[in-house]
Amino acid sequence: MRLHTILSPQLFPLFSDDVLGKQVLIIDILRATTSVVVMLDNGAISVQPVSGVGEAMELKRENPNLLIAGERNGYKVEGFDFGNSPQEFTPDRVSGASLVITTTNGTQALSLSLEASHIWVGGFLNINALVEAMAAVGEDVFLFCAGWKGHVNLEDTLFAGAVAKALTSKGAEITDDATRAAIVLWEQAKYDVHSFLSVASHVKRFQSMHAESDLEACLRMNTSEKAIIYQNGVLVAIPS
């Protein structure tokens, strides 16, 4: 099991021939992939990621029972049921529901990864479940940071480092400098991720727009024991 880290979608072309038949983990800590974990952990049946706002609206017109969630540039989209705060997806609102999510960065990374045999999604909330699930499959892993408008960001890179570190303890092999750098950053940050990230560009942008509790909600570790996988066009929890 070899590990690669893709620090931004802008770097994906270097890897596009390599992900065929391998595992990809999509990382968008603030907040898309974190929110998907909360949705499915709180009882949603499935979450369909789409790239465009129009596509989400169209799906809702065809099936009014769908709940649609998403942000553009960090703000809830007009006419959607939810924005993209993990705190919105409470059990009373999502249990038994089918959701659609559209985000700026995460959906783009996912759409690039469709040749992979396994596309995993998650964050700090379900890191152990993800690591166990990927190790059980055993195929090479590409840690794909969604970044921010193509730019590398610290929170996704840190999480890639945390996952890489955990997978190496299960025998995975580091193959590139991006993974090495991510692990060094994680080793520096792990005792106080919140403080470490307080200087990060996106985190500062985020804090100016959202409640501090939202950031904390994205950095909690292992509140969920479910891995999330993309199958037949939707994200579902394993075990369901």
Add this chain to the structure above:
Amino acid sequence: MRLHTILSPQLFPLFSDDVLGKQVLIIDILRATTSVVVMLDNGAISVQPVSGVGEAMELKRENPNLLIAGERNGYKVEGFDFGNSPQEFTPDRVSGASLVITTTNGTQALSLSLEASHIWVGGFLNINALVEAMAAVGEDVFLFCAGWKGHVNLEDTLFAGAVAKALTSKGAEITDDATRAAIVLWEQAKYDVHSFLSVASHVKRFQSMHAESDLEACLRMNTSEKAIIYQNGVLVAIPS
């Protein structure tokens, strides 16, 4: 003076509108930009960077006094006067000479940066001179890591972190997470850069092909007091 770090040429499109009229530092520690420092420090008049082997050969045919240097995939090009080892460019061979250099990664990064007002080149060998020169200009700085075939590498990233750290002590402002990550890596590595890099992909590749002394030659600090700048198509030393 705002600082940005471009971790690979693959990420350059995100910055291409921004470098106009600003300062760019081209970083290709193993070994192109390091070798250029040695050439000019040992008395070469100028170094002309070109992207292709054919172009270098053509220049030499037109002017047989030119000395041509370069590597492709880490090896000296057939028919060239030099490869790309900083140890080749001794004063007896380069003093008073005009050189041409072609490299895999460094020249590509330079050719992308032509809109900048100042294009600087260098490495650990002339880090203080570069920092002083860029601070004296005072314009925003883009630290442009040449990387390895588009991939992020540790040695260029570390050097970007070292320069960024030094410039912040002269009042420069960090603007992005790539710069923050590079500084954290540099802070970890600075007491023993050689050991820190011994796990890096390109360094391992490098060590399998070249003398250990070549790596050491690329990691020495401040053996040169000259900054290097690209002017009228050639790299020259300041002060000359």
